[in-house]
Amino acid sequence: MKIKIIKSGPYLVTGNVPLSKIEFVIDENNSPICFGKKERIETSETYSLCRCGHSNNKPFCDGNHGKIGFKGEEIASKNLADLKNNDIETDKVKLIDRTIFCDHSRFCLREGGIRKLIDDGTEESIEIAIEEAKNCPSGRLTLINKENNESSESEYEREIIMIYDSGEKVQGPIWVRGGIEIESSNGDNYDIRNRITLCQCGKSENKPFCNGSHWVSQERQAKFRKKWGLD
Numbered sequence: 741m742k743i744k745i746i747k748s749g750p751y752l753v754t755g756n757v758p759l760s761k762i763e764f765v766i767d768e769n770n771s772p773i774c775f776g777k778k779e780r781i782e783t784s785e786t787y788s789l790c791r792c793g794h795s796n797n798k799p800f801c802d803g804n805h806g807k808i809g810f811k812g813e814e815i816a817s818k819n820l821a822d823l824k825n826n827d828i829e830t831d832k833v834k835l836i837d838r839t840i841f842c843d844h845s846r847f848c849l850r851e852g853g854i855r856k857l858i859d860d861g862t863e864e865s866i867e868i869a870i871e872e873a874k875n876c877p878s879g880r881l882t883l884i885n886k887e888n889n890e891s892s893e894s895e896y897e898r899e900i901i902m903i904y905d906s907g908e909k910v911q912g913p914i915w916v917r918g919g920i921e922i923e924s925s926n927g928d929n930y931d932i933r934n935r936i937t938l939c940q941c942g943k944s945e946n947k948p949f950c951n952g953s954h955w956v957s958q959e960r961q962a963k964f965r966k967k968w969g970l971d
């Protein structure tokens with residue numbers, strides 16, 4: 741199973757990777773709390789997923805990337821070791837925060853936010869913090885329980901899921917789970933991760949990964965980058 745990024749074009753998926761779609765379940769404030777039921781999308785063994793955001797046959801590519809002159813330049817680092825993390829640690833847990841991968845799904849904002857929950861440090865608040873880290877589709881957040889060294893990472897089957905953000909009412913990123921190999925358009929591989937979110941709208945400034953640009957304005961992106969020291 742593999743995803744090959746085509747220069748100025750789609751994601752070419754080979755090896756019979758299962759494809760599904762899913763929606764956020766939201767609360768009364770439009771904040772996501774978990775995921776709804778996954779629905780399977782029929783595919784052939786090899787298929788191409790739109791990366792430019794302009795296909796009329798989403799999630800599949802229909803060739804429109806050529807008509808709109810999509811460049812799709814890959815900007816993200818291929819190596820996890822090169823990233824600037826914003827980790828925090830208490831006597832109970834360690835939060836690994838690879839901020840650059842944030843897809844603005846907002847699971848980590850519930851109940852005052854994951855950092856406050858960790859800071860509170862009660863059994864209940866840590867439990868919610870673990871759930872929030874688990875729900876983060878981008879894999880930005882991983883929580884390690886220091887007592888038993890357990891990680892919040894779930895074990896996933898290898899698959900691809902199209903996320904619909906029912907809070908913002910917009911198509912979200914392409915969720916790649918289970919450590920599928922991703923090859924850049926220049927032939928190099930990205931470090932394999934258990935869960936990642938790929939850009940499907942064509943607007944991310946951290947391509948091929950999603951950075952929330954499917955709904956987050958440029959102004960808000962700039963504030964986010966400043967807050968987390970990403971520039």
Ligand code: FES
Pocket residue numbers: 749750751789790791792793794795796800801802803804805806
């Ligand atoms: S990448 Fe081909 S139509 Fe979007």
